[in-house]
Amino acid sequence: MADWRTLRSTKVIRTRWPPKIGFDLSVTAKTMWAVTTAAQPRPSLASFWHDLPREGKLMLSTVAIETLGTGLVLPFGVIYAHEVRHFSLETTGVLLAIPAFVGMAIVGPAGSLIDRLGASRVILPAMVAQMLGNVLLAFATTPAIAAVALTLLGAAGGIFWPGFNAMIASVVPSGIRQRYFGINFTLVNLGIGIGGLISGSIVDVHRPGTFMAIYLGNAVTFLAPFTMLLGPLRHVTGKVEHQPDEDGAAPATTSYLTLLRDRALRPVILLTFLSAFVGYAQMEAGFTAFARVVGEVTPRTIGAAFAVNTATIVVLQLFVLQRIEGRRRTRVVLALCAIWGLSWISLGLAGLVPGTAAATALVIGCAGIFALGETLLQPTIPVITNDLSPDHLRGRYNAIMSAAFQGAAIIGPAVAGVMIGARLDLAFIAMLVGGCAVMAVLAMAVERRIPAHANGVAAEAPEPATATDPMPAAVPLVSAEG
Known part of the structure; x- marks a missing residue:
């Protein structure tokens, strides 16, 4: 399984998301994966390389x-x-x-x-x-x-x-x-x-x-x-040179505090922190501790779980990339939240049958399901960050995300150690599943605040005219290039 160092379309017309409706974990897979425009041929790996x-x-x-x-x-x-x-x-x-x-x-x-x-x-x-x-x-x-x-x-x-x-x-x-x-x-x-x-x-x-x-x-x-x-x-x-202002003045230096005031960026930072806290930080610490102490599986089982995790990513990532092409990245994150929640439930069930073959299967299953979620994470949140960032501030935008990730990497294992050491097994799993639900809420907050291009889709198309509506003098067209 990869650590945090790890190191990204055709554009489609965006549909509306009801602004007053919060995220519900019962939302169907059909809603999460709704196509945002008429089906188009998905680009091949060969076209990407070209x-x-x-x-x-x-x-x-x-x-x-x-x-x-x-x-x-x-x-x-x-x-x-x-x-x-x-x-x-x-x-x-x-x-x-x-x-x-x-x-x-x-x-x-x-x-x-x-x-x-x-x-x-x-x-x-x-x-x-x-x-x-x-x-x-x-x-x-x-x-x-x-x-x-x-x-x-x-x-x-x-x-x-x-x-x-x-x-x-x-x-x-x-x-x-x-x-x-x-x-x-x-x-x-x-x-x-x-x-x-x-x-x-x-x-x-x-x-x-x-x-x-x-x-x-x-x-x-x-x-x-x-x-x-x-x-x-x-x-x-x-290096990207920041162009001077229209009056010829040198551009002002942008501080991290200025970036933190950005309404579009703040929920992305929180989403990055939470995805690291309930994701990688626990997979590298809480998962192993829970599997050994609560699930009572062998070290060999944990080794097999990480092997399955890596193999799942290598086998499925290219297929997943094809499936998510042209879809809103925030909706892909919703699917990630559901998948990771399921993976932690699988780990929790292993604690109910400790030391058995079922516990072994559930622990390995947790790692495999988690890997499927990882294939959705890497092509979404890092790409949103870099599509939001002005060219001359990419270092600072990515540094903020790195700090959020590393903060979670420090806090996550400590929390897992305390909770599992105190045998708060159910509370630990509930915290992770609940964290996935909060991630989903944050994903929808991100969707409402970021521009369409950062979400992987083109600008929203105008409403079609009806028989009773006057035809506008000029209707802007959305090209294939957005």
Whole structure:
């Protein structure tokens, strides 16, 4: 399953959504997936590749290689620190929290630098920090060395999300950005899955050299995108010059506080935070803890669940992209909310039959259903963010979303640990399902506030004239290009 770093149409005529009707979880799948215009042929993968600029193709070409390295080390942080380097569990917990806190602290300045200098000029030093951090971690025989290494990794991680997303948005046209993000997510999971299979077959806690090898391997994989940015993509900085005002005055600097006053952006920020809190933060912490403590399944079952999660994304993402093309992104998020709610109910049911084959099936089913929801998340919320953002502020827009995600990544596991440790099993599942319902309400708030193009559809068509209505002198037409 991918972590947060991970890194996007034909346009259709928008139909009205009743403004006084709130979201109801009983809404049918037919309503969620209602077609917004007459059926049109869905673009093929070949047409996407044809329309994708050369720079976008080059960026996609290194994704699986880079994330293969992530997959090498992703499952083994606790095992490496505690069982190989013999740090206490308390020390290990503190060390592994460092990247999230450092990333949270650096993401704000990183967004401003991305807008000022260009994404690639900020990403390149971050890649150097990422490679150095992994090399240091491979030789981290003391907690102090590990802390320095993890600080470097946290700083790099805080830059990667806003940096790569801003760079993608500067290269990939809005019309195919949704598909780009979805295909990128497929490659991310493919790389992580292959990396996990490789490292799982070679690491041995009694042979520290095997763990050193996977961390060094992770460092090496970042040479692929690093070389690409210095070579074929050296002309792509991602920097956008803000045009001066009509009177010739220099544009005023836009602060994060100004962005937070944006009525369209605020619900998107909340939606990002909540999707991370009830989604990835729990899948990486609460899911495992609940499955082991409450469901009483084996570690092998948890490993199988994550394998199913990754395989589901790789197999279904392209199909899902075809199905959601031309639909309102907020309605796709509604489907995501229902799917994730179902996945957490499946996990909760596992707690009713602990230690049984049924619990095993329900835990694995939870991971698979959750993965289906993930295929809907990546082509929607990140794309809405970048379609809302002015070109010269993409670094800051993506930085805000990264901060929301990282905040949830810090809070989510802590809440899960407290609730599961206190055996508030039912309350924990109810919180997650209820969170999915709140996400749905936020999605409809987003729909009412964002412009049509950010929601993946063209501007609303005018009402057709009737026999009793006078024909307007000129009726603006909505073209295929919006």
